[in-house]
Amino acid sequence: MQFALLIGIIILAFSIVEIPKLRKNKKKKELWTYSILLLIGYPLLVAQIMNVPIPNPLDLITFVYHPMSQFLFAVLS
Template sequence: MDILLYFPILFIIFYFGFRSYKRNNDKIALLVFSLLMAFNVAITLLHVLEVSIPTPLDFITFVYKPFNNFLYSLFS
């Protein structure tokens, strides 16, 4: 039911932002705005559907865990 609340609000924000950038003929800002809005819509949809989204800390842990294990085995 939250999806019925989020998407009309996002559409209104996108409509007025798009119209403003289009009127000023600012193509780079329009591209950045559109990409950020697409990212926002994707994250909002995942949140509404209650999908587990990993945090950046999970990625850092995934990258450094083998190095941590190597150093731990080296010094123990």
């Protein structure tokens, strides 16, 4: 847990440096991208540090396309 807190402090330090630069240069898209990636990435990092099982995005793709592939195999066989 201390490692997650340390990473959070480092992220906060980088944000304190980067966000004012992005605002000053009026880079709204980059600021939004930076913020969204941080809001997605940090909780995933904490979950991984705490050994919480994180679903693989490929599992969703497999779930969606598996019936279609089974159908195609049946038709083409």
